[in-house]
Amino acid sequence: MATRTTMSPPVHLSLPTDAPRPAVGxxxxxxxxxxxxxxxxxxxxxxxxxxxxxxxxxxxxxxC
Structure with missing residues (x-):
């Protein structure tokens, strides 16, 4: 089995989503x-x- 000598590709993460808004009332x-x-x-x-x-x-x- 060959030894891997290169880096893995980058991990792409999305931006965090906005917090959900509570229903009015x-x-x-x-x-x-x-x-x-x-x-x-x-x-x-x-x-x-x-x-x-x-x-x-x-x-x-x-x-709600």
């Missing part, structure tokens, strides 16, 4: 947006991502 979306802001403030990017997923899922289920 929805208390659940507003609460999730508040939790997301708090998580971002304390540096918990995992919780920020979780809140983003919950906001999108809540809107897609038509619960």
């Amino acid at each position: 929805c208390d659940v979306c507003a609460a999730l947006a508040g939790q997301r802001s708090e998580a971002y403030r304390r540096g918990d990017r995992s919780a920020v991502s979780d809140c983003n997923v919950e906001i999108v899922a809540h809107r897609e289920r038509g619960r």
